[in-house]
Structure formats: C-alpha cells, structure tokens
Amino acid sequence: MLRKRILSILQVAFFLSLGIALVWWMARKITPEQWKQIDDSLQHARYWLLIPVFFVLIVSHYLRALRWKILMEPLGYSPKSFNVFNAVMIGYLTNLAVPRLGEVLKCTVLARYEKVAPDKLVGTIVAERAVDVVCLLLTFLITILLQVDIVGGYASSALQKLADSSSGHLSWVRVGVIAFVFILVIAGLYWLFKTFRHISFIQKMENIFKGVWSGLISIRYIKNRGLFVLYSIGIWTMYWLGCRIGFYALQEVSHLGAKEAFSILSFGSIGMLAPTQGGIGAYHYVVQQILVLYDISEGIAFAFGWILWIAQTIVLLAGGLFSFIVLPIYNRSKK
Numbered sequence: 001m002l003r004k005r006i007l008s009i010l011q012v013a014f015f016l017s018l019g020i021a022l023v024w025w026m027a028r029k030i031t032p033e034q035w036k037q038i039d040d041s042l043q044h045a046r047y048w049l050l051i052p053v054f055f056v057l058i059v060s061h062y063l064r065a066l067r068w069k070i071l072m073e074p075l076g077y078s079p080k081s082f083n084v085f086n087a088v089m090i091g092y093l094t095n096l097a098v099p100r101l102g103e104v105l106k107c108t109v110l111a112r113y114e115k116v117a118p119d120k121l122v123g124t125i126v127a128e129r130a131v132d133v134v135c136l137l138l139t140f141l142i143t144i145l146l147q148v149d150i151v152g153g154y155a156s157s158a159l160q161k162l163a164d165s166s167s168g169h170l171s172w173v174r175v176g177v178i179a180f181v182f183i184l185v186i187a188g189l190y191w192l193f194k195t196f197r198h199i200s201f202i203q204k205m206e207n208i209f210k211g212v213w214s215g216l217i218s219i220r221y222i223k224n225r226g227l228f229v230l231y232s233i234g235i236w237t238m239y240w241l242g243c244r245i246g247f248y249a250l251q252e253v254s255h256l257g258a259k260e261a262f263s264i265l266s267f268g269s270i271g272m273l274a275p276t277q278g279g280i281g282a283y284h285y286v287v288q289q290i291l292v293l294y295d296i297s298e299g300i301a302f303a304f305g306w307i308l309w310i311a312q313t314i315v316l317l318a319g320g321l322f323s324f325i326v327l328p329i330y331n332r333s334k335k
Contacts, residue, residue, distance in 0.1 A: 021281070030298060030299050030302060031299075035299065037297065037299045037300065038299045038300065038302065038303045041250055041251065041252055041300055041303055042303060044251060045249050045250055045251075045307070046248060046249050046250075046251075047249065049245060049246070049248050049249045050246075050249060050307070050311050052245050053242045053245050053246055053249075053311045054311065054314070054315055056238045056241045056242045056245070057238065057239075057242055057311070057312060057315045058315060058319065059234075059238050060234070060235050060238035060239055060242075061085070061088055061089060061092070061315075061319065062085050063231045063234045063235045063238065064088055064128075064231075064235055065081060065084040065085035065087075065088045066081060066084075066231055067128070067228060067231035067232060067235070068084055068088065068124060068125075068128060069081060069084050070222055070224055070227065070228050070231070071124040071127055071128060071219070071222065071228075072116065072121070072124060073222060073223060073224075074221035074222055074223075075116075075117075075120050075124070077114070077115070077116045079110060079113075079114035079116060080114070082330065083110060083113050083114055083327065083330075083331070084110060085323070086109075086323035086326065086327040086330075087106040087107075087109045087110040087323075087327075088106055089316070089319040089320045089322070089323040090102070090105065090106055090109050090320055090323050090324055090327070091103060091105055091106030091109070092316045092319070092320055093316055093317065093319075093320020093321065093323075093324065094106075094320075095316075096313070096316055096317070096320075103122075103125050103129075104118075104122060104125075106125075107121035107122055107125065109327070113327065113331045127219050131219075131232055135232055135235075135236050136266065136269055139236060139240075139262065139265060139266045139269075140266045142262055142266075143259075143262040143263050143265075143266045143267075146259045146262060147259055147262075147263065150263075150293050150294070193205070193206060236265075239265050239269075240261055240262065240265050241261075242308075242311070242312075243261040243264040243265050243268070243308065244257075244258060244261040246304075246307065246308050246311065247260070247261065249304075249307055250300065250303065250304055250307065252296065252297075252300045252304075253291065253296060253300065253304055256294060256296075260294060263290050263293075264287060264290060264291075264308070267286050267287075267289075267290050268283055268286055268287050268290070268308070270286060271283035271284075271285065271286035271287065279309070280309070283305065283308075283309050284302065284305035284306060284309060285305075286305075287301065287304065287305035287308065287309075288301040288302050288305050289301075291304060291305075
C-alpha cells in the first residue's frame with residue numbers, strides 16, 4: 001500500500017512538473033514588451049464574461065451525464081440523473097490530480113449510491129470516449145473545411161512531421177515499426193491471457209475486459225439513439241460556445257469569430273488530452289500556436305490560453321467539490 005501511494009505521488013509530481021516546465025518554456029520566450037502588453041490586456045479584460053462560459057461548461061457536463069445514463073440502460077441500470085452528474089464532476093476533479101484516474105473513480109462512486117456494477121460501467125466509459133473521438137474528428141473536419149488555407153496547412157504539416165524522417169520525406173520504416181509494435185502487443189496480450197488463464201490476476205483482468213466489451217456493445221442496443229446523438233452534439237456545441245464567448249473577454253481577440261472558435265476547440269482538445277494535470281502547459285501551448293496563425297501576438301495568445309484554461313479548471317474544481325460534498329447528503333436524505 002505504501003509503495004502504491006509513493007508511486008501515485010511520484011506520478012502526480014512528474015506530470016505536474018512536466019506541465020510547469022512547458023509553461024516556463026513558453027513564458028521565457030515572451031519579450032518584456034509582450035509582458036507589458038499582456039499586463040495591459042488583463043487589466044482591461046471583461047472577466048464578467050467568464051460567467052456565461054461557466055454556465056455553458058456546466059451544461060456540457062450535465063449533458064455528458066445524461067448521455068452516460070443512456071449507455072447504462074441496455075445493461076439494465078437506470079440511476080438518478082443527479083447522482084450520475086455528481087459522479088461525472090467528481091471524476092473530472094480527480095483527473096486534475098491524477099490524469100485518467102477519474103474515469104474509473106466515477107464508476108465506483110456511482111456504484112456506491114446506485115445498484116450498478118463498476119466493471120460494466122468501465123465499458124460504457126470506453127464507449128463514450130470512442131464517441132468523443134468521432135466527435136473530435138468531425139470537429140477537426142469542420143475546422144479544416146471552414147479554413148483550408150490557414151488551419152488545413154497547419155494540420156497537414158503537423159501530421160507530416162510525425163511520419164517524416166530526418167530528411168523530410170515520408171518514412172515508411174517508421175510507419176512500419178509502429179504497425180509492427182502494435183500487432184506485437186496485441187499478439188502478446190492474447191498469448192498471455194491464453195497461457196496463464198488459471199492465475200487469479202489474469203482471471204480478474206479477463207473479467208474486466210468482458211465488462212468493457214459488455215459496455216461497448218451496449219451502444220448497439222441503446223433505445224434512444226436520437227437522444228444520444230443530440231446529447232453528443234449538445235456537448236460539443238457547448239464546448240464551442242465556451243470558446244466563442246471567451247473571445248469577448250480580451251479586446252485583442254474579440255474580433256475572432258465562429259471559425260476561430262472551431263480551431264481553438266479542435267486543437268485545444270488535443271492539448272487537454274496531454275497527461276499533465278488538467279492539460280496544463282500543453283493546452284496553453286496549443287492555443288498560443290493556433291492564435292498566432294490569426295496574427296495574434298504570442299503574448300496575447302499566451303494570456304488568452306490561461307483565461308480559457310482557468311475558466312475550465314474553476315468549473316471542474318468548484319463543481320467537483322460541490323458534488324463531493326452534496327452527493328452523500330443527497331443520498332442520505334433519500335434513504
């Protein structure tokens with residue numbers, strides 16, 4: 001137990017340090033003139049506009065809870081929407097401390113107050129993330145189609161760097177190595193589970209995978225498919241709206257519109273997926289690089305990235321703490 005706790009602390013410290021190091025690397029590139037520009041911009045910022053940003057983000061999280069609830073229905077579960085929403089917020093709060101841990105914890109939290117099996121709920125989380133990947137890809141597609149000249153060129157050059165060799169040409173060797181490693185990992189896992197099935201640990205892992213598979217196939221059996229799609233669109237629309245309203249907070253970026261908000265949403269989501277706490281560092285860097293494409297200075301882009309990130313973090317902190325306190329009280333009163 002002590003060793004596990006030490007490893008968790010080291011993991012948190014490592015990823016937090018990584019994010020802080022990235023922020024420091026970005027900050028040291030900003031000139032004294034740009035720091036003055038940032039100071040003037042923040043002094044005249046319309047911070048009250050963050051209130052509607054808070055509101056749309058809360059709505060997006062509530063829609064996510066309702067969508068998750070739909071995924072549980074084929075498994076025979078119908079938990080209270082309020083409990084599901086609070087479990088989602090507690091999961092987000094946990095992710096700020098230990099990335100990805102919240103996805104599992106929200107299943108166990110909900111299982112504490114509702115008659116649900118946490119291992120099967122893990123499968124619904126995987127299914128939900130698969131849907132989010134599709135939504136993110138569609139968002140990228142819309143972003144590129146709306147701005148082929150600006151964002152399309154940036155995206156293609158960034159993707160090309162992943163597969164290019166040092167000479168600047170497509171490295172089929174690198175692509176082949178990645179594919180080979182992927183196949184090797186899949187084959188190794190299959191052999192491991194087949195050979196050591198008698199071991200209790202392998203049996204537990206097999207049960208977890210069965211629960212995951214049960215959650216995945218639940219998508220095929222959901223009754224309210226139209227409502228599921230509507231919630232998915234609503235979630236990402238709220239994300240986009242938060243970026244769009246956020247532009248008005250800083251005068252220097254207030255002229256940016258719907259297309260630019262799509263750019264921040266699509267590329268910023270990649271930054272939030274980084275293993276650092278809450279995407280710190282990575283999110284700011286991506287937002288800065290995107291805004292520079294629209295002739296926004298690095299200093300202002302840096303400041304705007306912080307404003308958006310702080311707004312999202314405040315919602316997760318306040319909402320998560322609220323849910324952590326209210327959830328046991330609400331269920332105690334129900335009993």
